Amino acid sequence: KQEVTQIPAALSVPEGENLVLNCSFTDSAIYNLQWFRQDPGKGLTSLLLIQSSQREQTSGRLNASLDKSSGRSTLYIAASQPGDSATYLCAVPAGGTSYGKLTFGQGTILTVHP
Amino acid sequence: DVKVTQSSRYLVKRTGEKVFLECVQDMDHENMFWYRQDPGLGLRLIYFSYDVKMKEKGDIPEGYSVSREKKERFSLILESASTNQTSMYLCASSLFWSGKNQPQHFGDGTRLSIL
Numbered sequence: 001k002q003e004v005t006q007i008p009a010a011l012s013v014p015e016g017e018n019l020v021l022n023c024s025f026t027d028s029a030i031y032n033l034q035w036f037r038q039d040p041g042k043g044l045t046s047l048l049l050i051q052s053s054q055r056e057q058t059s060g061r062l063n064a065s066l067d068k069s070s071g072r073s074t075l076y077i078a079a080s081q082p083g084d085s086a087t088y089l090c091a092v093p094a095g096g097t098s099y100g101k102l103t104f105g106q107g108t109i110l111t112v113h114p
Numbered sequence: 115d116v117k118v119t120q121s122s123r124y125l126v127k128r129t130g131e132k133v134f135l136e137c138v139q140d141m142d143h144e145n146m147f148w149y150r151q152d153p154g155l156g157l158r159l160i161y162f163s164y165d166v167k168m169k170e171k172g173d174i175p176e177g178y179s180v181s182r183e184k185k186e187r188f189s190l191i192l193e194s195a196s197t198n199q200t201s202m203y204l205c206a207s208s209l210f211w212s213g214k215n216q217p218q219h220f221g222d223g224t225r226l227s228i229l
Contacts, residue, residue, distance in 0.1 A: 034217055043118075043204055044220040089157075091218075100145045100164075100208045101172070102218060104157040 002027045002094055006105035013080055013112055021075040021108045023090035028068045030092045034102070035064055035075050038087045047088075048075075080112045117141070118221035120205050126227045133192040135224050137205030144210040146188035147218065148172075148180065150201040157204065163188055164210065195228045202226075 003026045013019055023033070032051045036044040048064045050057040050073070057064045063076040073090060087107040094101040121136035139146065147162040149172075159172030161180040169180050177199060181189045188207075192199055203224045209216040 036220075041202075041223070041225070043120075043222040044206075044218075046217045046219060049217045100210075100216060100218065101147075101159060101162060106154075106156045 002030075002092060002103045004090060004092060004103050004105040006088075006090060006108050008108060009106065010109040011111070013110075015080060015082060015112055015114050017080050017112075018076070018078050019080055019110070021077070021088050021090075021110070023073040023075070023105055025071050025073075025092050025103075027092075028071050030068065032093065033064075033066055033073050034091045035062075035073075036089045036091065038089060038107070040086075044089065077110075080110075082112050082114055084112050085110055118205055118207055118219050120203075120221040120224050122224050123222060124225045124227075126229060127192075127195050128229055129195060129197060131192075131195045133195045133226070133228075135190040135192075135203055135205075135226070137188045137190070137207075137221060138186050139188075139207040139219070140186065141207065141209075141219075142185065143207035143219075144185070145208045145216075145218075146182065147206040147208075148178075148188065148190045149204045149206065150174070151204055151223075152201050160190065197228050200226060200228045 007022045034049045035047045050066045061078040066073045089107040091102040091104045117140045148160045149157045163169045163182040179191045205221045206218040208218045
């Protein structure tokens with residue numbers, strides 16, 4: 001059964017810092033990995049989907065990398081801003097003919113203070 | 115942009131009531147999902163549907179049922195609400211799995227309290 005772990009559970013940084021969020025998964029036979037952002041009391045917003053054939057995916061100040069063989073992904077946030085404060089979750093497909101079912105990590109709570 | 119709309123942001127119901135949570139998506143997605151999210155437990159899949167009138171149990175289906183009569187609408191039903199079903203409920207949709215790289219899009223969630 002696929003398991004997803006995110007480290008750290010919480011992170012507090014001053015504005016302007018570059019930071020890295022980590023995600024690891026136990027079954028490396030994945031088609032893709034998705035990073036989400038969740039603001040308090042809200043739903044999830046898809047940030048990046050990185051395919052298994054890709055090593056990196058970029059969107060603005062966000063860069064996601066994927067190393068399937070080691071079962072790891074990182075989300076790099078450049079020049080962090082207070083508006084980046086949120087919970088960040090990674091998710092991978094559950095595997096097989098699962099019709100797109102996802103297994104989620106517990107998330108990293110990010111606080112960027114001015 | 116994909117729009118997934120959940121009918122209520124906040125809902126308060128009584129123990130034993132039958133509760134309906136509605137979700138509508140506007141992108142002709144085949145797949146639709148219902149999750150619940152609880153502190154310390156993360157997101158857990160309740161049910162999903164890959165086509166009209168098709169449904170499959172997720173990880174925690176007990177106490178819930180679903181209905182998908184139209185492609186754009188996926189309803190979650192609490193047959194007899196109990197206090198342990200107090201939670202944040204999230205609906206999501208995606209294109210059919212055959213593409214293998216279809217992101218899931220989420221609604222804003224329904225915060226349900228059972229008193």
